[in-house]
Amino acid sequence: xxxLFKTDYEDDIRLFPHSGYFVSYGxxxxxxxxxxxxLSSYVMSQLVFVCIYATVGVALLILTGFTGQxxxxxxxxxAIGAYTAAYLQKYNVPFPIYFLxxxxxxxxxxxxxxxxxxxxxxxxxxxxxxxxxxxxxxxLARWESVTNGxxxxxxxxxxxxxxxxxxxxxxxxxxxLAVLVLTIVGTLNLLRSPTGRAFVAIRDSETAARSMGxxxxxxxxxxxxxxxxxxxxxxxxxxxxxxFISPEMFTLQLSIEFIIVILIGGTFSLHGAxxxxxxxxxxxxxxxxxxxxxxxxxxxxxxxxxAGTQSAANVQSKVAAFASLNGLxxxxxxxxxxxxxxxxxxxxxxxxxxxxxxxxxxPLYKRATFKRQKIYVKSERNR
Amino acid sequence: xxxxxxxxxxxxxxxxxxxxxxxxxxxxYKATEVVNFAQGDLMMLGGFFAFTFxxxxxxxxxxxxxxxxxxxxxxxxxxxxxxxxxxLGYPQFSIIMATIGLGYFLRSIxxxxxxxxxxxxxxxxxxxxxxxxxxxxxxxxxxxxxxxVILCTLLWLFFNKTTLGTAMRxxxxxxxxxxYMGIPVKRVVSIVWAISAAVATCAGVLLAPITFIHxxxxxxxxxxxxxxxxxxxxxxxxxxxxxxxxxxxxxxMAGFYLAEGWKDVAPYIxxxxxxxxxxxxLFGLHVRKKx
Numbered sequence: 001x002x003x004l005f006k007t008d009y010e011d012d013i014r015l016f017p018h019s020g021y022f023v024s025y026g027x028x029x030x031x032x033x034x035x036x037x038x039l040s041s042y043v044m045s046q047l048v049f050v051c052i053y054a055t056v057g058v059a060l061l062i063l064t065g066f067t068g069q070x071x072x073x074x075x076x077x078x079a080i081g082a083y084t085a086a087y088l089q090k091y092n093v094p095f096p097i098y099f100l101x102x103x104x105x106x107x108x109x110x111x112x113x114x115x116x117x118x119x120x121x122x123x124x125x126x127x128x129x130x131x132x133x134x135x136x137x138x139x140l141a142r143w144e145s146v147t148n149g150x151x152x153x154x155x156x157x158x159x160x161x162x163x164x165x166x167x168x169x170x171x172x173x174x175x176x177l178a179v180l181v182l183t184i185v186g187t188l189n190l191l192r193s194p195t196g197r198a199f200v201a202i203r204d205s206e207t208a209a210r211s212m213g214x215x216x217x218x219x220x221x222x223x224x225x226x227x228x229x230x231x232x233x234x235x236x237x238x239x240x241x242x243x244f245i246s247p248e249m250f251t252l253q254l255s256i257e258f259i260i261v262i263l264i265g266g267t268f269s270l271h272g273a274x275x276x277x278x279x280x281x282x283x284x285x286x287x288x289x290x291x292x293x294x295x296x297x298x299x300x301x302x303x304x305x306x307a308g309t310q311s312a313a314n315v316q317s318k319v320a321a322f323a324s325l326n327g328l329x330x331x332x333x334x335x336x337x338x339x340x341x342x343x344x345x346x347x348x349x350x351x352x353x354x355x356x357x358x359x360x361x362x363p364l365y366k367r368a369t370f371k372r373q374k375i376y377v378k379s380e381r382n383r
Numbered sequence: 384x385x386x387x388x389x390x391x392x393x394x395x396x397x398x399x400x401x402x403x404x405x406x407x408x409x410x411x412y413k414a415t416e417v418v419n420f421a422q423g424d425l426m427m428l429g430g431f432f433a434f435t436f437x438x439x440x441x442x443x444x445x446x447x448x449x450x451x452x453x454x455x456x457x458x459x460x461x462x463x464x465x466x467x468x469x470x471l472g473y474p475q476f477s478i479i480m481a482t483i484g485l486g487y488f489l490r491s492i493x494x495x496x497x498x499x500x501x502x503x504x505x506x507x508x509x510x511x512x513x514x515x516x517x518x519x520x521x522x523x524x525x526x527x528x529x530x531x532v533i534l535c536t537l538l539w540l541f542f543n544k545t546t547l548g549t550a551m552r553x554x555x556x557x558x559x560x561x562x563y564m565g566i567p568v569k570r571v572v573s574i575v576w577a578i579s580a581a582v583a584t585c586a587g588v589l590l591a592p593i594t595f596i597h598x599x600x601x602x603x604x605x606x607x608x609x610x611x612x613x614x615x616x617x618x619x620x621x622x623x624x625x626x627x628x629x630x631x632x633x634x635x636m637a638g639f640y641l642a643e644g645w646k647d648v649a650p651y652i653x654x655x656x657x658x659x660x661x662x663x664x665l666f667g668l669h670v671r672k673k674x
Contacts, residue, residue, distance in 0.1 A: 116658065123617065126418075127658075135655075338488065
């Protein structure tokens with residue numbers, strides 16, 4: 001076990017607390033940089049989605065994980081970013097400008113959502129953000145002169161410094177990766193600044209934060225604006241990756257997927273956003289695998305255990321029928337959410353920390369270390 | 384003028400449906416401070432149960448109705464035991480997510496079992512109409528309004544006049560104190576989920592002739608029931624119904640008098656306005672934080 005000997009207050013807020021971090025993150029970055037030259041184009045395409053989802057996950061973590069403001073409306077911010085890009089692209093605005101414009105516009109709208117949210121907490125905030133998302137969805141479908149209504153908009157490939165970057169090329173992957181890395185580094189810096197500490201203070205106790213001199217309203221609006229702006233940037237990449245956007249892509253379902261990203265990854269650390277994004281993007285390939293390969297494998301297992309050809313074929317068709325049921329994806333989502341909330345509330349990153357601690361303390365690990373406190377006394381109504 | 388009255392009546396009928404679902408939210412919220420995002424899906428499931436009893440097994444309508452209510456009450460208790468009880472006492476957001484997950488699960492499972500077609504139940508109210516002057520009122524809509532009034536009155540009396548109702552209100556205020564006072568909090572929570580699932584089933588069965596039964600009906604109506612519950616003030620039983628009726632009337636008026644598209648958005652605009660101007664709703668209690 002490594003003991004960090006802190007001699008300076010600066011040691012508490014270092015981005016890389018010790019040299020081991022340079023090695024592990026350097027290796028990770030190297031792997032990510034050579035990935036497009038090694039992996040197949042399908043995997044690369046999934047990796048781009050991981051980058052985009054992780055960026056949104058980081059944005060959501062700032063708001064939900066660190067400021068404690070729930071949001072089920074992030075699909076709307078993503079949509080605003082995507083549509084801004086698509087609209088400005090029609091007028092031949094260069095990529096860097098509409099990329100920034102999308103972020104700024106989404107940030108402004110985020111701040112506008114933040115103001116009414118100041119008066120709301122808990123369940124009311126969740127419902128208000130859902131309403132906001134539904135209203136945005138309806139506006140996208142009806143404002144046909146700008147958004148082309150339900151027919152959707154085509155998005156051309158990115159044109160960067162005179163070079164056209166196709167959505168499947170390694171360059172586009174590097175672009176998404178760069179946005180993700182910059183977002184993460186920026187967020188880490190934000191969180192160790194006074195602003196970030198104010199966010200966390202608001203999350204832990206609004207009253208305490210206010211009495212310590214934190215301007216709660218200002219910081220909440222800031223948190224909304226920053227979170228929305230990052231989501232807007234992700235929206236531009238999302239639009240380019242899909243090359244076609246229409247209002248029915250940005251539904252409540254997508255907002256819930258973003259919440260699942262941070263819920264599965266862990267809401268207390270930025271690692272959670274990336275882990276959760278990997279998890280959620282993996283679900284689709286997993287379902288395809290279930291549909292294509294699983295029936296054959298299970299039939300093979302059945303055959304080795306002495307089942308006849310007839311019954312093995314029978315098993316195979318039954319498994320295939322189950323795997324191609326219509327609602328399977330929804331059911332899997334549902335089960336995953338419930339299981340994580342019940343049994344792994346700290347998410348995948350929490351599990352990793354538990355495993356790490358288990359080996360660090362080897363015979364002395366106790367489960368209660370990570371136990372959350374249950375509160376039966378307070379009522380949300382008298383907050 | 385006739386158009387207006389006709390729209391008003393159909394708005395009230397629609398609103399009563401929202402009110403019935405909102406009643407389910409309010410019951411659970413009143414007793415446990417949990418918001419059940421799967422309420423609409425419980426309603427959907429209740430409709431499917433009734434379809435199984437009435438349409439597939441050929442039972443009498445009322446017997447099938449009662450059977451569905453009983454089955455769903457049991458289901459509500461099981462759902463509470465499995466999904467909600469282990470996380471009571473944790474921050475509200477985890478419980479919201481858990482019920483969203485439950486809703487996802489129920490929707491897909493219902494789609495797998497009963498298929499994705501629109502199903503219909505033959506009811507005694509499906510056909511008839513009541514004529515008042517030149518006004519035409521369909522029996523199925525009147526049945527919804529009547530059932531809402533009856534259920535709302537019964538539940539209000541139950542919460543305010545009976546011992547069990549008082550116990551529920553007490554455990555919502557402070558579970559620990561309620562437990563010290565001898566209230567079996569776990570059983571109370573279990574019962575309240577059973578009641579709310581039963582109310583949801585009533586909504587689902589009464590709605591069957593109007594909207595048909597479909598695995599996604601719960602999500603659409605459940606989302607509309609939120610504005611109703613908020614408008615009435617989360618935690619007030621008459622408030623839920625009044626809020627539901629208001630939302631229903633606003634929606635049907637917006638659909639009739641305003642351009643296309645306003646109908647779907649109007650309830651949410653009203654909701655945001657209410658949250659901004661009077662977050663505690665029409666019948667809600669105004670509370671301050673004591674430090």
